[in-house]
Amino acid sequence: MSERVALVTGSTSGIGLAIAHKFAQMNYHVALNSFEPADAWTTLVAELDGLGSGEIAYFQADLSDGAASRALAEQAIARFGRIDVLVNNAGIQKVAPIEEFPEDDWQRIVSVSLDSAFHAIRTSLPGMTERGWGRIINIASAHGLRASPFKSAYVATKHAVVGLTKTVALEAAEKGVTVNAICPGYVWTPLVAKQVADQARVHGLSEEDVIRQVILAPQPTKQFVQPGEIAEMAAYLCSDWARSITGSTISIDGGWTAK
Structure with missing residues (x-):
């Protein structure tokens, strides 16, 4: 479990931070990410760095920008030598009727929530398959399995993330890499x-x-749902006990999708 390298996108607050915190406790090297300059997160990096033996590094990347999104995983690999665990957590929201939904907001949500996951997986997966071990965890949503009005872009992208998860899981099934989506309710x-x-x-x-x-x-x-609940599931999915869980959508939603 030690010496693993994890990249967690959108990891300076909420679910992403809880997962990064858990990985730091597990002695992972952790690549943090957000869109603010590194100076904004010096204290956070130092705090996480003190939780275990792994190194914590911050990578600024606005994932709505395609070039920055494509470069993020490459920068993490350049720093740590590889990515063993990839958590695609970054996401944003906009609520509006579809006839009033701004096109710029639609594209930004798609870029941050879906395109960034594609770019990170595309860059990280080859090294995982070469080494015969890897974990990809996509933070989707109950809205990846159900719909709500006025959230067209968010619901569409989270459904797409679920589809991406299943497809990559099938492609990597014989290569020691698992790919799963955690689908939280309201956290x-x-x-x-x-x-x-x-x-x-x-x-x-x-x-x-x-x-x-x-x-x-x-x-x-x-x-x-508490962020720590999501983090504990992510930690389990990274264990060897979870090697047969792949292509799954794991609901942590207080019974929302049971209805």
Whole structure:
């Protein structure tokens, strides 16, 4: 388990950070990524660096830019020599009726959530197959399995990520590489916390009512998934015990997709 190299996109907050934190504890070398300059994350890098014996490095890349997205995995390989574990976590959201959906927002969501996964897999997979071991984990969503109104770009790209996962899993099935998608429901992150407060003000509801009646309405447990739950599943998928799990969509959604 030690000496593995992991690249986690969109890993300075939320799910991505929880996964990076877990990998650091497992003594992985971890390549962090976000779009801000490296100076913004010096403290975070130092914090994660102290969790285990692996090295933590930050790579700035705006994944809405094709050239930057293509270069990210190459830069991580240049730094660490290889990528053993790839977690495609980066994603963004926009809510609007399709007839009003801005084309620029559509393309940005597709670029960040789908195209970046393609570029990272395309660059990382050859080395994994050559070494006979690799793990690719795509953070999809319950919206990769179900739809909601006003989220056309997000739902479309997450469905596409699920399809990409299955296809690459079949291509790599005999090469020691597993490819899976984790499909979370609503996860408690700083971004969601801000949305709760904003919707409470807009709708004149208490934050508790917004959580139960609006955000968690499709989630039968009426509880947010915690980022650490996703991180623990990612860690398991990276173990040798998970070698027969590939091409799977693993729901962590409080029962959302059971309905």
